[in-house]
Amino acid sequence: MNKNLLKALYQSDSFSKMGHKLIDTLAEHLQNSISDKNSKAIRWNDPHNELNLWKDFLRNGDKDDFFKKVIERTTHTHNPKYVGHQVAPPAPITALTGMLASLMNNGMAVYEMGMSPTAMERITTDMLGQKLGYSTDSRGILTSGGTLANLTSLLAARKAKVEYDVWNAGHSQPLGIMVSEEAHYCVDRAAKIMGLGEQGIIKIPVTKEFTMDVSLLEAYYQNAKDKGIKVFAIVGSAPSTASGIYDDLEAISNFAEKYRLWFHVDGAHGGAAIFSEKYKHLLKGIENSDSVVIDGHKMLMMPTITTALIFKEGTHSHTTFSQKADYLLTDTDEEDWYNGGKRTFECTKTMMSLHWFVLLKMYGEDIFDQNVTVLYNLAQEFAKVLTTHENFELAIHPQSNILCFRFMVPDLPLDELNRLNQSIRQHLLEDGEFYLVQTKFNGIHYLRTTLMNPFTTMEHLNLLLKKIQVTAEKLLTSKTS
Numbered sequence: 001m002n003k004n005l006l007k008a009l010y011q012s013d014s015f016s017k018m019g020h021k022l023i024d025t026l027a028e029h030l031q032n033s034i035s036d037k038n039s040k041a042i043r044w045n046d047p048h049n050e051l052n053l054w055k056d057f058l059r060n061g062d063k064d065d066f067f068k069k070v071i072e073r074t075t076h077t078h079n080p081k082y083v084g085h086q087v088a089p090p091a092p093i094t095a096l097t098g099m100l101a102s103l104m105n106n107g108m109a110v111y112e113m114g115m116s117p118t119a120m121e122r123i124t125t126d127m128l129g130q131k132l133g134y135s136t137d138s139r140g141i142l143t144s145g146g147t148l149a150n151l152t153s154l155l156a157a158r159k160a161k162v163e164y165d166v167w168n169a170g171h172s173q174p175l176g177i178m179v180s181e182e183a184h185y186c187v188d189r190a191a192k193i194m195g196l197g198e199q200g201i202i203k204i205p206v207t208k209e210f211t212m213d214v215s216l217l218e219a220y221y222q223n224a225k226d227k228g229i230k231v232f233a234i235v236g237s238a239p240s241t242a243s244g245i246y247d248d249l250e251a252i253s254n255f256a257e258k259y260r261l262w263f264h265v266d267g268a269h270g271g272a273a274i275f276s277e278k279y280k281h282l283l284k285g286i287e288n289s290d291s292v293v294i295d296g297h298k299m300l301m302m303p304t305i306t307t308a309l310i311f312k313e314g315t316h317s318h319t320t321f322s323q324k325a326d327y328l329l330t331d332t333d334e335e336d337w338y339n340g341g342k343r344t345f346e347c348t349k350t351m352m353s354l355h356w357f358v359l360l361k362m363y364g365e366d367i368f369d370q371n372v373t374v375l376y377n378l379a380q381e382f383a384k385v386l387t388t389h390e391n392f393e394l395a396i397h398p399q400s401n402i403l404c405f406r407f408m409v410p411d412l413p414l415d416e417l418n419r420l421n422q423s424i425r426q427h428l429l430e431d432g433e434f435y436l437v438q439t440k441f442n443g444i445h446y447l448r449t450t451l452m453n454p455f456t457t458m459e460h461l462n463l464l465l466k467k468i469q470v471t472a473e474k475l476l477t478s479k480t481s
């Protein structure tokens, strides 16, 4: 056994050398991604080959190639032709806070293990509460993802709205939540984890504009009630992930108020519009919600993963996971905001508040406004082009930076059109210049773009349409010849 191995591992000299080199490599990658017209958004490899490649690298690869190879073999969110999933091209400064957080590695569950980041978390979540129109009673947490945050908020909702103590005594009456059928699948998953069962997830159909059909709320609620289900919460999507369309938060809040339901807003993607002077109207009614989720790693240019969960009433944040909430609360309430682990699902979590704080300190809230506004504006422009283009059909006029459309050929039957659009997407994936995704509404297959990169312009998007057209024509001729 080499006894010096641990010493070598923690050597600051080699850390410094490797670190500087890596930063230079990343800076070059950034530069190329943003401005090299020939760079690819993804170098597609099938999973089996990728696995073998890394197995081989572990045995035979040159360790000096490691960083470069990872960069080469991952999807490039900073490339303006990356228009795929809702993951931010992180602001480079947040890669530095990420590195800082990794090296300091404070676990955040108790105050002593993360003093500064705990304070920054309080500042960040207080700022978000204020932005949402909550009072100073608002409190929030940062947590590992929208999925976990939605589950946490629904647990808080159950604690607050169900008369008996499910946390300790288990279920004694069927419980339910109401949510749009277009909501993110994690809401469904959260409800299943909570033991609500299929019957406890009351899915409200959407209108033909893809927003929750609020005219159906009353009937669905009464129907659940007749079946003996105690509905305790209603979730609004802001927006729905697949379609990018916002639910009518004001109408939902009125309904929630009428039946004293917990009103939760899943703003994982587009809650960030609260920062946009131009687009915050999409969130009208959010100020009446009981809780809101906003992902920093989607529209706010932060690296995965940092999600804010904000409660209108801070006390609910404290009771979610507490066994004997009531007396704990009167004992400690206000002093104890700084022991995060009592309020988060996680025990250990990363020092994620650093990303929020550094952006606020160096660039101010304005940077969030600019990012959201630029990207939502671009979607409007792209939609205009798609609407006038004879070969393309927009699924729905966008409200956010998510756009779904398909390539159209007159007189081609639906199943062939679906296959064609699926093949287009597969070809584009394997080609790698652009990265976009796909979705299905009512049996119709669509290409789906999320404009996440503030450096994407109409020039890039016109090239994308051109590429789709050429690909489609090739596919159509190879089929008929």
Ligand SMILES: *Cc1c(COP(=O)(O)O)cnc(C)c1O
Pocket (backbone or CB within 6 Å): 086, 144, 145, 146, 147, 148, 184, 186, 237, 238, 239, 240, 241, 266, 267, 268, 269, 295, 307
């Ligand atoms: C992305 C998304 C989620 C899931 O959030 P993660 O941070 O990926 O866990 C939930 N809801 C909506 C509306 C989303 O867009």
